Amino acid sequence: MQIVNVDIQYLSPPPAIKYCKKCGKKTEYVCSGLFRVNAQRKYLDIWLIYKCSNCDSTWNMTIYSRINPKSIASEILEGFHSNNGELVEKYAMDTELIQNVNVNQNVDHSAHQKIDHHGKNQSTRRVGNFFMITIFECSV
Ligand SMILES: [Zn+2]
Numbered sequence: 001m002q003i004v005n006v007d008i009q010y011l012s013p014p015p016a017i018k019y020c021k022k023c024g025k026k027t028e029y030v031c032s033g034l035f036r037v038n039a040q041r042k043y044l045d046i047w048l049i050y051k052c053s054n055c056d057s058t059w060n061m062t063i064y065s066r067i068n069p070k071s072i073a074s075e076i077l078e079g080f081h082s083n084n085g086e087l088v089e090k091y092a093m094d095t096e097l098i099q100n101v102n103v104n105q106n107v108d109h110s111a112h113q114k115i116d117h118h119g120k121n122q123s124t125r126r127v128g129n130f131f132m133i134t135i136f137e138c139s140v
Contacts, residue, residue, distance in 0.1 A: 007134040013092030018059060020052045028053045031092040035080045036060060044069050046080050048091050063091055 015028035029050035038045045044067050047060035069077060079087040 005136040007136070009134070013089065015053065016050055016059070016061070018050075018052075020055065020057055022055045022057045023052060027055075029059050031088065032058070033085070033088050034083050035063075035088070037080050040066065042069075043067060044072075048088065061091075 013031040015030050017026055018029045019025070020027045020029075030053050032049040032051050034049045036047045036049055038047075044064060045062070046064040046067070047062055050059045050061060051057070052059070063080075064072070072080075076087065078084075
């Protein structure tokens with residue numbers, strides 16, 4: 001019996017597949033790495049901005065809607081204001097959040113399809129622009 005362990009690392013956040021009005025078709029929206037914070041009276045709206053890879057139209061993915069700023073830790077809030085890279089990654093990788101806003105991500109499928117199981121004991125390869133896959137094989 002052969003056991004194959006696969007480790008998938010992201011090289012950059014996966015794109016969101018979304019209908020672009022300007023392009024008139026579904027395109028890849030790429031994470032811009034920027035948050036947008038909008039104050040509405042006492043509340044905040046926070047989005048992560050994506051851009052159509054074809055025409056640069058932007059799409060704001062809602063992270064928080066009408067949230068009381070006091071309910072967010074101040075260092076997190078500061079991270080939204082300063083476009084903190086780790087925070088961007090946290091939300092850009094949150095496929096559950098992205099799915100909740102009705103976007104398809106072509107994440108796991110493409111990765112799994114392209115794995116070659118007949119490789120060597122360990123091999124690392126790049127899949128597209130978004131994944132690095134390391135395959136470890138252990139025979140039992
Ligand atoms: Zn577009």
